[in-house]
Amino acid sequence: MLDGQAHFEVARDASQTVSCAHEVCGSDRDRTTFDVATLPTRTTVTLLEGRVNVRTITGTPQVESRVEALTPGQQLGITGDGQLLDKKVVQIENVTAWQRGTIVIDDAPLPEALAG
Numbered sequence: 001m002l003d004g005q006a007h008f009e010v011a012r013d014a015s016q017t018v019s020c021a022h023e024v025c026g027s028d029r030d031r032t033t034f035d036v037a038t039l040p041t042r043t044t045v046t047l048l049e050g051r052v053n054v055r056t057i058t059g060t061p062q063v064e065s066r067v068e069a070l071t072p073g074q075q076l077g078i079t080g081d082g083q084l085l086d087k088k089v090v091q092i093e094n095v096t097a098w099q100r101g102t103i104v105i106d107d108a109p110l111p112e113a114l115a116g
Contacts, residue, residue, distance in 0.1 A: 005037040005098055034070075035095055039115065042085075046075040046095045056082045 010032050032050030036043065045054050047070040054076050055067045066084055068076055073092055077085035094104040105113040 003038055003040060005035060007033070007035050007096070007099060009033045041080040043078045044075055045070065045078070046090060046092070047072050048092050048096065054078070054084075056084060 032052055033048040034052050035046045035048065049072055052070050053067050054070060056065045056078060068084055068087065070076055070087065073089050074087050075090045075095065076087050079085065094106060097104045
């Protein structure tokens with residue numbers, strides 16, 4: 001995936017992963033639903049249903065990849081260089097608004113909102 005946002009619904013399959021610019025998401029539940037939004041400097045993964053593990057992809061062998069588990073309603077940010085940001089709880093309806101043709105900008109500086 002280059003830049004943009006995607007919605008994933010996956011069935012349980014240990015070999016099934018979704019690779020993005022900075023992370024790999026894998027499901028370990030019967031059904032997992034999550035959104036991934038990728039920008040040039042940041043990627044966010046938001047878990048809507050089920051459970052997902054987010055693993056960073058590092059560009060060098062000196063930097064270990066990290067894994068973070070998300071629960072429904074949690075969002076994790078990953079910087080362009082693969083650093084994990086703090087998990088936060090988000091409103092699922094706001095995250096999925098793009099699927100209904102709307103956007104919700106909450107508590108973001110205007111330049112950041114316009115870049116996203």
